[in-house]
Amino acid sequence: MIIRNAAISPGHSRDVQFLKGRITRIAAELQPEAGEDIVDAGHRVLLPGLHDHHMHFLAYAASLGSVDCSHAALQERDALADHLASRLPKPGDRLRATGYHEGDEPLIDRHWLDKISDTVAIRVQHRTGRLWIYNSAALSALGLDSSANATRSLPEGVERDEQGQLTGRFYHVDDWLRQLSPRSLPDIELASYTLASYGVTGFTDAGPDNDNDSRLLLKTAQQDGQLLQRVLLMGQASLNFSDDDFMQLGACKIYLKESALPDFDELCKLIKIQHARNRPVAFHCVTLTELHVALAALGECGSHRGDRIEHASICDDDALAIIKALGITVVSQTNFIAERGDRYLATVAADEQRFLYRAKAFFEAGIPYAGSTDAPFGNANPWLCMQAAIQRTTPSGEILNAAEALSVEQALNLFADEPAKPGGAKRQLKVGEQADYCLLNADWASVSALATATIPQVCATWIAGELVYQSATLTV
Numbered sequence: 083m084i085i086r087n088a089a090i091s092p093g094h095s096r097d098v099q100f101l102k103g104r105i106t107r108i109a110a111e112l113q114p115e116a117g118e119d120i121v122d123a124g125h126r127v128l129l130p131g132l133h134d135h136h137m138h139f140l141a142y143a144a145s146l147g148s149v150d151c152s153h154a155a156l157q158e159r160d161a162l163a164d165h166l167a168s169r170l171p172k173p174g175d176r177l178r179a180t181g182y183h184e185g186d187e188p189l190i191d192r193h194w195l196d197k198i199s200d201t202v203a204i205r206v207q208h209r210t211g212r213l214w215i216y217n218s219a220a221l222s223a224l225g226l227d228s229s230a231n232a233t234r235s236l237p238e239g240v241e242r243d244e245q246g247q248l249t250g251r252f253y254h255v256d257d258w259l260r261q262l263s264p265r266s267l268p269d270i271e272l273a274s275y276t277l278a279s280y281g282v283t284g285f286t287d288a289g290p291d292n293d294n295d296s297r298l299l300l301k302t303a304q305q306d307g308q309l310l311q312r313v314l315l316m317g318q319a320s321l322n323f324s325d326d327d328f329m330q331l332g333a334c335k336i337y338l339k340e341s342a343l344p345d346f347d348e349l350c351k352l353i354k355i356q357h358a359r360n361r362p363v364a365f366h367c368v369t370l371t372e373l374h375v376a377l378a379a380l381g382e383c384g385s386h387r388g389d390r391i392e393h394a395s396i397c398d399d400d401a402l403a404i405i406k407a408l409g410i411t412v413v414s415q416t417n418f419i420a421e422r423g424d425r426y427l428a429t430v431a432a433d434e435q436r437f438l439y440r441a442k443a444f445f446e447a448g449i450p451y452a453g454s455t456d457a458p459f460g461n462a463n464p465w466l467c468m469q470a471a472i473q474r475t476t477p478s479g480e481i482l483n484a485a486e487a488l489s490v491e492q493a494l495n496l497f498a499d500e501p502a503k504p505g506g507a508k509r510q511l512k513v514g515e516q517a518d519y520c521l522l523n524a525d526w527a528s529v530s531a532l533a534t535a536t537i538p539q540v541c542a543t544w545i546a547g548e549l550v551y552q553s554a555t556l557t558v
Contacts, residue, residue: 083119083547084112085521088128090511092526095125100517103546108513121542121556123521127529130509131283131518131543132464132497135413136392136454139287139300139313141211143273145458149179152209154424154477157185159194166198166206173201176220180207180458185425192217192250211459214259216250224262254339257291267299271308278551280463281520281540284312284501286413286454288364288392290335292317297329304328310550312518314501316364319352327546330502333364333390338372346379353383362388364413368395370437377404385410388502393456396430396437402447411450411505416441416474416488417460417467423476435483441471442486450505453496465537468493472533490532517547523555 085098090108097112098105114120149169156162162182171177177199184190195204195217203220207213221227226248239253252259277285289296292315303309315321316332323331334356336349356363363386365376373394380389385408394412397405405412416439419426426438444451453471455462471493474482488496498508511519522529524538532538543551 083121083549084114085128086112086120086122087125088123088521089125089526090128092530095123098128098511100544100547103517103548105511105513105515105517108511121521125525126541127522127524127526127538128511129281129494129520129522130498130511130515131520131545132281133312133499133501134277134282134285134454134457134462134464134497135452135499135501135504136288136415137285137457137462138211138289138459139273139285139309140268140270140289140296142458142462143268143270144178145180146272146276147178147268148207149177150181151179151206152181152183152421154185157183157187159187159190162190163198166195166204170199170202173199176203176205176223178205178207181209182206182215183209183425189251190215192221192248195220195250209459212254214252214256216252218250221248221250224259226262270303274303274308274310275551277462278310278543278545279540279553280465281522281543282311282462282464282497283518283520283543283545284314286314286316286332286501286504288316288332288335288454288456290317290337290366292335293321294323297321297323301329310545312501312545319356322359331361332502333362333388335364335366335392336376337366338375340369340371343372343375346375346382349375349379350383353379357383357386360386362386362390364390364392366392368393370396370398370401370434373397373401377401377408380408380410390504395439396434397440397443398434398437402440402443402449405444406447406449411452412444413452413454413504414439414441415454415456415460415467416471417455418470419474419476419482420466420470421460421477423474423480423482424478427476427480427482436485438482440483440486441488442492445488445492450503451496452499452504453493463537464497468496469532469537471496490530493532494529518545519543521556523553 087095088098089095096108099107203223204217205220206215237258239255241249241251312328314330314332316335319334367373367376389410391412394414453467471488474487520540521542522538523541541553541556
């Protein structure tokens with residue numbers, strides 16, 4: 083295939099040819115082979131395909147079939163009740179909702195959900211991903227509605243009230259819940275196609291529970307043509323497999339929780355074992371305490387090429403200096419400013435707000451820094467994340483720490499890194515490279531106005547030279 087008149091950089095349009103999944107020629111004008119397909123880009127921008135450096139793919143796929151409760155207005159209980167009630171299926175069916183946050187209201191429980199329906203099994207996921215709330219019908223589907231519940235041994239994280247009855251709240255027990263309710267696969271094909279429509283040609287699945295069964299599931303989906311993207315798979319300490327062109331082994335994911343931090347010596351032992359396998363570690367850090375614990379452990383063990391901090395939601399100057407000294411990478415989500423920024427301004431101490439979702443500080447310190455969406459806990463469209471990195475505007479229009487704003491060029495590069503080297507060298511459109519790219523329905527002038535204009539739309543995406551997404555604006 084030849085893509086004609088592709089704007090590969092400002093002021094420079096070229097013809098790009100690819101064959102067998104690789105770019106073979108780039109020139110001012112190329113002559114096609116007999117029967118070769120031609121796409122006229124019309125001087126629109128052609129970029130390397132985007133790689134989302136931190137998301138949760140299966141959860142994202144499930145969210146597409148769920149009721150979205152992320153709008154700020156739904157923090158008000160009456161509005162949430164009306165929202166859920168208007169989307170109830172027939173009695174005996176199930177309703178899955180995501181993105182819930184209580185705001186200033188009391189946290190909902192099973193009794194509150196029972197008032198919406200006692201015949202539909204309702205389960206609601208908190209936007210942090212750390213909590214599920216089930217109504218009584220959903221508990222019954224798990225076999226947890228018997229009179230023995232008060233004395234039955236249940237894992238830590240299953241909440242009971244003062245009478246010993248289940249509240250319907252489950253904290254950090256997703257694996258246990260899956261054992262009680264066999265996993266039904268979400269619409270992987272729809273999720274993958276939606277990502278392709280954003281120009282995403284690869285993603286890092288950052289699930290801490292990913293194991294070899296997870297790898298097999300995703301690999302099978304790739305082989306069946308349902309999952310289009312290349313995958314870097316993080317996961318459990320035991321996760322191990324050989325890389326291929328479409329799936330690579332990622333870091334050992336270490337999910338720190340400030341309320342239940344691991345024994346420091348055991349944490350260091352885990353890090354050393356993974357490093358001895360030539361495998362990096364990736365720390366989930368959304369509080370300052372979690373971040374400093376992770377950095378202390380890496381300081382004790384020594385860092386390894388590819389070690390990462392995920393989120394770095396709040397990062398003070400001391401932590402910034404340690405990150406630089408250790409030579410580790412930060413992968414974060416500026417899209418949360420656009421999605422949750424007002425909540426941060428209301429709940430985070432004023433003297434700490436300048437440490438929230440920093441970006442420019444990492445660039446200026448020479449710390450490798452890359453972008454991600456954390457979908458489904460954030461919007462899966464990377465272009466919104468790029469725009470938020472430039473604007474840093476909350477939903478109400480407030481600016482959250484303008485000093486951390488990135489330039490358009492910096493923001494465009496947040497998703498352009500090699501999957502295993504976030505924040506490192508950017509992928510290029512050059513001969514011999516993988517034919518993974520996206521064509522925007524915009525010229526460079528429009529893309530350069532990302533700071534003020536609406537985000538550009540993707541009109542075509544190729545993965546390994548195959549056209550996997552095409553909008554109505556493109557003719558082949």
